[in-house]
Amino acid sequence: MLNIIVCVKAVPDPNDADKLKIDPVTKSLPRSDISLVINPLDSHALEAALEIKRNDDAHITILCMGPPPAGNIVKECLALGADKGILLSDPAFAGADAFATAYTLAKAIEKNGAVDLIFCGMASSDGATEWVGPEIATFLNMPVVTMVNEIVENAGDEWIVKADYEHGYRKVKIKLPAVLTVTRNLNQPKALSFSGILKARKKEIITWDLKDLGVPVENVGLKGSPTIVTEMTRLESRREVEILEGSLQEKVDRLIKILKNSGVVNV
Amino acid sequence: MSKIKTQVFVMAEQAGGRIRPVSLQIVGKARHLADQLDSKVGAILLGQNVTERAQELIAAGANSVYLGDSDSLHPYQAELYTEIIVNLLLEHRPEIFLLGSTFMGRELAPLIAAKLKTGLTAHCIDLLIDNEGILEQKIPAYGGMITIICPEKRPQMATVAEGVFLNPELDSTNIGDIIPIDLPEKFPLRVQTLEIVVEKPEGVSLETASVIVAGGAGAEDQDGWQQIAKLAEVLNAGFGSTRPAVDEGWTELETMIGQSGKMVSPELYIGVGLSGELQHMVGIVGAKVMIAINNDAKAPVFEQVDYGIVEDCRTFVPALVETLKKSND
Numbered sequence A: 001m002l003n004i005i006v007c008v009k010a011v012p013d014p015n016d017a018d019k020l021k022i023d024p025v026t027k028s029l030p031r032s033d034i035s036l037v038i039n040p041l042d043s044h045a046l047e048a049a050l051e052i053k054r055n056d057d058a059h060i061t062i063l064c065m066g067p068p069p070a071g072n073i074v075k076e077c078l079a080l081g082a083d084k085g086i087l088l089s090d091p092a093f094a095g096a097d098a099f100a101t102a103y104t105l106a107k108a109i110e111k112n113g114a115v116d117l118i119f120c121g122m123a124s125s126d127g128a129t130e131w132v133g134p135e136i137a138t139f140l141n142m143p144v145v146t147m148v149n150e151i152v153e154n155a156g157d158e159w160i161v162k163a164d165y166e167h168g169y170r171k172v173k174i175k176l177p178a179v180l181t182v183t184r185n186l187n188q189p190k191a192l193s194f195s196g197i198l199k200a201r202k203k204e205i206i207t208w209d210l211k212d213l214g215v216p217v218e219n220v221g222l223k224g225s226p227t228i229v230t231e232m233t234r235l236e237s238r239r240e241v242e243i244l245e246g247s248l249q250e251k252v253d254r255l256i257k258i259l260k261n262s263g264v265v266n267v
Numbered sequence B: 001m002s003k004i005k006t007q008v009f010v011m012a013e014q015a016g017g018r019i020r021p022v023s024l025q026i027v028g029k030a031r032h033l034a035d036q037l038d039s040k041v042g043a044i045l046l047g048q049n050v051t052e053r054a055q056e057l058i059a060a061g062a063n064s065v066y067l068g069d070s071d072s073l074h075p076y077q078a079e080l081y082t083e084i085i086v087n088l089l090l091e092h093r094p095e096i097f098l099l100g101s102t103f104m105g106r107e108l109a110p111l112i113a114a115k116l117k118t119g120l121t122a123h124c125i126d127l128l129i130d131n132e133g134i135l136e137q138k139i140p141a142y143g144g145m146i147t148i149i150c151p152e153k154r155p156q157m158a159t160v161a162e163g164v165f166l167n168p169e170l171d172s173t174n175i176g177d178i179i180p181i182d183l184p185e186k187f188p189l190r191v192q193t194l195e196i197v198v199e200k201p202e203g204v205s206l207e208t209a210s211v212i213v214a215g216g217a218g219a220e221d222q223d224g225w226q227q228i229a230k231l232a233e234v235l236n237a238g239f240g241s242t243r244p245a246v247d248e249g250w251t252e253l254e255t256m257i258g259q260s261g262k263m264v265s266p267e268l269y270i271g272v273g274l275s276g277e278l279q280h281m282v283g284i285v286g287a288k289v290m291i292a293i294n295n296d297a298k299a300p301v302f303e304q305v306d307y308g309i310v311e312d313c314r315t316f317v318p319a320l321v322e323t324l325k326k327s328n329d
């Protein structure tokens, strides 16, 4: 049986993006309740695991580090077909950069036991460093391929995958256990089903805190992060805008004049 | 050889027999940073038949090039490259290590940072030295700009996309050392790049286009996207995108402009159905004339352009294309 871990991040709902703007006065982020959604690329990571499970004997564990409401995202993944959920939640984990995040996730993966494959998204929509997957691999001493867009061969413990590369792709052979970070071209995630939601009720979600992981507090969260944010500034606008007035056709004609005047457009 | 106190290291990358522009650009930036720190620039160059290229890095401002030239270094192998670079960094202990935000750089950077237990900042759009000699790494976030530092761990690591920094003046009279690296023999690879395939990019290349049309989530669907594509076509413009357009599958990641995409500097930029989020806008550096089409008069993009058109792009763009076509005939 393949033991698969899928790392899933709960990210701010893009519809709440307005709430996540630097306050011009305090120069910090206003605290507000922002609803969380599954990081879009992580639903592709989960789908990759589910696809394997459809054809092979596999057990899928969701691993998510986040505040308690992130538990809903873990539940959603169970309803989509994962077998078990682990939520890493502790105030001490807050403020983690990619390094501390990957360290904490790696410690949880070790504690959870045998693992053959770890799927991550290529990037999170809010952090978007792309670092967490490869750093987990380093902490667990596993090989990694980033930006996987196709699984070509997955028989046995040597897989062949295709991954994004400049103006094309690269083909890579990788020995399991391994970490793969995935792009959205890998698959098409399926929608939630009612029976999935019913089945998920019986599945377990474990919550682990700092004590459960048994790691020193100075290794996690803000304290365990080599990088810190020292300053936030709001950018002031740099251009004086002219809003074109008139009917649609008048605007079209005016715009074409502007294009002509730019000297770079042949119209 | 006298030991210098600090060094700034750069990962240089070559493809198709030439140093990638982004590598020359970060060598140029490293030169500036090193001058402020009273230190030297070391560039790491790995590959097959790359020895001739080392001089170019010296011309761009490197004091030393650490050169690995061997069959085993082609194609790029993540584990072997990581091993070699980590060893070099442990030996020379640079203060700063910069990589390009290429596919290779984006994979190697976290592998190296995690091994060295140091911090790493993604896709910086500026790098400065503060009063205490610490590297300030600037990235856009939350509708503004944030500064990230790595106060204690070394090296301070960052990736930078092509086009963020200028191409340096190449001075072929510069003198520097080319130092061969001892390569590990028979290195076992758990992950092996079998081949790298280059498929030609289509259309007008974004980096060199003098006119760029960029589309965003406001296209609403594939139809709306195709209308914007037509506009790009009649203007003979490069066609760029924002992240949601990529997420929706209307276009390829290669067309995304911004902090984690391409950095472009056209003469003329037309943003269609996009809000003007900073992560996108920082990708348009030094555009001369900027125009935005958005149906929301309050969209932040209207604070960042020269001309604004408050219209639904799905009616305005086809009308514009029609009139352009007529005037072309």
Ligand SMILES: Cc1cc2nc3c(=O)[nH]c(=O)nc-3n(C[C@H](O)[C@H](O)[C@H](O)COP(=O)(O)OP(=O)(O)OC[C@H]3O[C@@H](n4cnc5c(N)ncnc54)[C@H](O)[C@@H]3O)c2cc1C
Binding pocket: A125, A126, A127, A128, A129, B215, B216, B217, B218, B219, B220, B241, B242, B243, B244, B245, B256, B257, B258, B259, B260, B261, B262, B272, B273, B274, B275, B276, B277, B278, B279, B280, B283, B293, B294, B295, B296, B299, B311, B312, B313, B314
């Ligand atoms: C770390 C990080 C890195 C990122 N890097 C990048 C990057 O490199 N590039 C990038 O693009 N994004 C990047 N993003 C995402 C970025 O923050 C924004 O989410 C994105 O740029 C918004 O794209 P958009 O303007 O198309 O969509 P939206 O913000 O959703 O805006 C759509 C706009 O279209 C308008 N509109 C809607 N319908 C119509 C219509 N019918 N006609 C006309 N206008 C209409 C709306 O008024 C709105 O202003 C990054 C995010 C993070 C966190």
Ligand SMILES: Nc1ncnc2c1ncn2[C@@H]1O[C@H](COP(=O)(O)O)[C@@H](O)[C@H]1O
Binding pocket: A007, A008, A009, A010, A039, A041, A042, A045, A063, A064, A065, A066, A098, A101, A105, A119, A120, A121, A122, A123, A124, A125, A127, A128, A129, A130, A131, A132, A133
């Ligand atoms: N807090 C987290 N919990 C679980 N997985 C995470 C977390 N942060 C990042 N990841 C994983 O790492 C990937 C890359 O994230 P990032 O490095 O932030 O771009 C995500 O797509 C997730 O798979």
